Amino acid sequence: MIGHDIFLPAPLPVLSAGTMVMLLAIAWRRNVIRSLVIAVVTLLAALVSVSHAFGTPPADGTGLFVQDRWAIYTAVLILLSVLCIVFMSWRDLVRDAAHPTDEYPLLMMLGTLGATSMVFSASYMPFFLGVEILGISLMGLIASRHYRFAQATEAAMKYLILSGVSSAILLFGMGLAYGVSGSLAFVPPVAAAGFAPSMAQVATVMILAGMFFKLSAVPFHMWLPDVMEGAPPPIAAFTAVTAKIAIFASLVRYFGTGPLPPFLQGVIYAVIILTIMGGNLLALCQNSLTRLMACSSIAHMGYLLIAFFSPGRLQGGAMTVYLMAYTVSTLGVFTIICACATAMGQDGNRITAWKGLFATNPLPATTMSVMLLSLAGIPPTIGFFAKFEIAGTGVELQRDVLLLVLVIGSIIGLYYYLNIIRVMMNGGAAPSLPIARQPQPELTALTIVLTIIVIMGGLFPGPALYPLLPATVKTMPARNLTGTPPEAPIMKTAIAPPAL
Amino acid sequence: MAALLPLVVVWPLAATVIVFLSAGWIKGRSAGILATGAVGLSAMTGGALAALPLVTAGFYSKEMILSAVWRGQPVLTPDFILSGHLLWGGALFGALLTALYIFRCVFLVFYGQEKTVPTGRTPWVMAVPLGCLAFLSVFVGCIEMPGDIAPVHLFTRFVDPAGMAFHPHEPVWLLLAGAITPVAGAGIAWIVWGRSRPVTRAIPETGGGTGDLLPVMPLRFVVRITRYDLPDRLAAAAGWMTRATSRMMMRARRAVVHLAAERTAMVGREGTVVLVRMQNGRVRWYAAWIVAGLGAALAWAMLS
């Protein structure tokens, strides 16, 4: 198995090589800018090589890695989001000369490596390695804040312990799965002869629970608000975006896009309802913007799970578009938070600190409104189309309760997103954020790029629907008044899970 | 009978118009006037309204109504038929009262002691129509007369040429009764208000000699009733009750809306309090929830 016949998607060795180079450079002489440049170069190289691979995939599907369209798409999303996060944290890192922080880009590269490994994995081993690498890197990154050190450390400790608990559950499930099925392939285990099927089910449930922790589904969500509040804003974005993309991609890979096994239906049903309602209700009473984004992230994962739970014609496109919409909008919000925060101290965490922003800084205020509208699902943003697709998957399978919960959750979401916009418009008192700041061209450029993606994605979401849709697509060319129905196509699922 | 309707509406209408015109003219000049030529005009119109016999148009229209009513038998319900005679008597009493009030008005305004000095002249714009209408109110009756006096039926022929209204001959005493009543009313009015004694502007509360008491007492009673104005008070009371009910309902509605808003806010707050209290920051609590969630999921998956 190990040797020249291994199949390795190219981004993994590229990222590893980049990390090595950065380690060597740091060992030779500390220089934050150089480390950051190496990080950017590595990420770009990985992006370029994302569809290449070393070796050929094994014919019987027993390899460690797989590289289909879903993996490539989610890997691209991860790499681009980390690129954004590097730009978000550039200025603070460079300006902070008192505390050399070369480890920051290093840990970020390692985290990206872990996430990418999770996405490409077809076996338990690279998946678990990826989970652990991501988790440990995140721990260091969360604690890398110097001006609110106590909170940062507390957040990191919380993440360490709770992540340890969930990893333990995950590992136990994987071990049980191996014991029951005798194979390490990344699919729900099928009990071999002589073993009770319920053991396989227990293993599946434990792996699912471990994944739900990383996905911050209720009731495994409690770590996310505290961790995101303690971490610096770019790392909060990393937790909310990159880690979630990776784990969701793995979830879809693990269970495939067909109907879920019957013993899991009730569990997932309950988790979806709890997640959407819990996330939205929690976000209602938050005064801190970062905590609000954490709770909204919980709710959005709930919406994504509706699509995951509803196999059908619309499922693939829905998941793809929603991941993109969620990524871009959340990254946009955090970019603007970084742009409006000062290096030390106030980082615009309190929502009331954003009062009157439209009067003083119209550009961040407008782009923030666009991002919030996208998260709320209002046209002409990409978030609207994404929510539309999610509702479509639910309607296709007549998940009435889930749709009702989706509607209620969206209405609650409207309230707290609009509340922020309202606070920004409230031009009475003087705003608390300092107006005179050094110009930050890279953050401004990043904000504008993300806003353009959000609006263009809302107006022309077609290209985002490609990766997972089935090959045969039947649509109406023009108005057909005679009304003779064409023959029905055969519904295909998008990806076939690798066989055992 | 239907052909009568336009007829009996037109002449009293014209007379009323004249009275209002005169009232407007008088208002500009105030009460107690005598010696202007328009006085005669107004007296004429007053007479037209009162339907003084033979000389006014109102007489002829009232005659037609009275004779028709005498013959009529309106059916309220299949077994309750009103007698036309009753209605005729009531109409006659109404004619008496009409004459009474209009001649009171004429006597008080034009023939009493002068209380104010009239000023100004009547503009010809007002005087000419007044004169025309007065002429008409006197002489237009000629086009439709009761059969007993002279068989002229120009108006009915104009209004209803196809079906000629049937004109039976009524007893003559009917005609006489209808003629005498307005004159009697005018007479009573002259007795009470028109004589050259110091003018009584209103029904005297304290009587003079017994000679005045007889006609005065029923009048005093009638005036007291009409001053009370029951229909007006009923309408006002209905309006007041509607507004009070509306205000009550408005207060109830405001209370309900306030309660609903409060309850919604409370539910929102209470609903989230549970969730918020769960975020207490303690790691062991979070870890416990993770394990509890896992256990619940396992239980559900196994037992379903």
Place this chain on the structure above:
Amino acid sequence: MSLLPALVVLPVAGGVIAWLADRLHVGTGVRMRSISWFVSVVVLVLETVLLVVESLRPALQAGGWRDHFFLPWIAQMGIAVRLDMDGLSLSLIWLSLLLCLACVMFSTRQVTVSAGVFHFLFLSTLTGIIGTFLATDLFLFFFFWELMLVPMFVLIAQWGHEDRQRAAMKFFIFTQGSGLLMLLSILGLVIIHYRQTGVLTFDYFALASTGLSPLGSMLLMLGFFVAFAVKLPVVPVHVWLPDAHTQAPTTASVVLAGILLKTGGYGMIRFDIMLFPDATSRFGPVAMGLGIAGILYGAWLSCEQDDIKRLIAYSSVSHMGFVLLGLFSGSWIGMQGAIIQMLAHGLSTGALFLIAGSIQDRVHSRDMRMIGGLWAAMPRLSGAGVFFAVASLGMPGLGNFAGEFLVLLATWRVSPAMAVMAAAGLVLAAVYSLRLVNRVFLAPTRPGAQPGTDFPARQMALLGGIMVAVIVLGLYPRPFMTFAVPSALSVTAAASGERRAP
């Protein structure tokens, strides 16, 4: 070449130019301060020209549809940019354009704070509205339906009066939230059609031929109905309207009352009645009951108000009750009456809000107890106000009466008792209209009141044009009754008796 996409896109493009013009010319003198207003006027005039050209075209096909535009958009989902115009949408677009012209003539020039953004948002709302009236692709309709609320929210929240934030939030959450139920109905219809024919499409005409079970069609119709009921508004869910109308600036009030409410009625005609005729007839009694409740409740509350704009807002609830009554009476005459009522109400209430806004600008108060004696100081304004208040109460000879009468006629055939109750609303309408006229224009002047300036000639000329329109609608509604009706969904549908005999 179809002009429909130009009709839709021109206002927002003009709005962007207006905003840019304002940003680039800021601070160079008084003339330049109203550059965005000038650009808006030009854009609206161009739009009117386009609409005239569009109106003069002969109808495309026998079914009554005048124009058609098609552009593939998201082919994988069967979504395309499909725009279609028939008599009903053309009439409503004319109404929108007339009211927007009135707004720029009257009230948008007074906005000095961020005028460029104001005009941009104002014109974007117009784009959203025209798009809603023209879209025949269900996704595109939903897109424009949600889109036209965002600029309105910002208009109210930023330029409104004392309680504007709360009013804007209520408005947005109610209308968007109910829109989500319409989303579920749209998706349900599309998925059912897909299961039956294997074709995924959002085309209005194709979906109209979907076979639905009685329960299915009732549920889908109710989903659409809830969204349009919140917009119309229908009585239990009308709570956003009084605050939104009162706290909005004059321009936004006129657009809200004159046009946005009509999108609810338009949606009911185009989607509920045309797509689900059986479910509509079964739901008829409930909807008519709600209509009557709206008429009486709106009129009663209107009698109790002291705030001018709030009074007019509640009167809108009452008038829209007539629209609901007519639409669900199940007869063609009822629908025609409802359409006439929509047109007349848009004109008269829009003008009333303009006048109320002008009064507020001059007297700085909306409280009727503080205002009085405007007739002596501003005869033109008062005369116009009295005219439109009288139109609003349903005076025969003016447009509102024509609409209300047809609706009552249609209701009488269904249920005389309901017609009697609805007619009682007319009495209450007289009470509140005359109360308004009495207190604001005819009452004696308050001591210490400073009289404002009267309407200049050009504004009076515009109001005169609206008055003429209202009179024409009232005296000779027949051309509107035959023109402004929804066209049949297809030739076969028209033949198979979709039209009910009056």
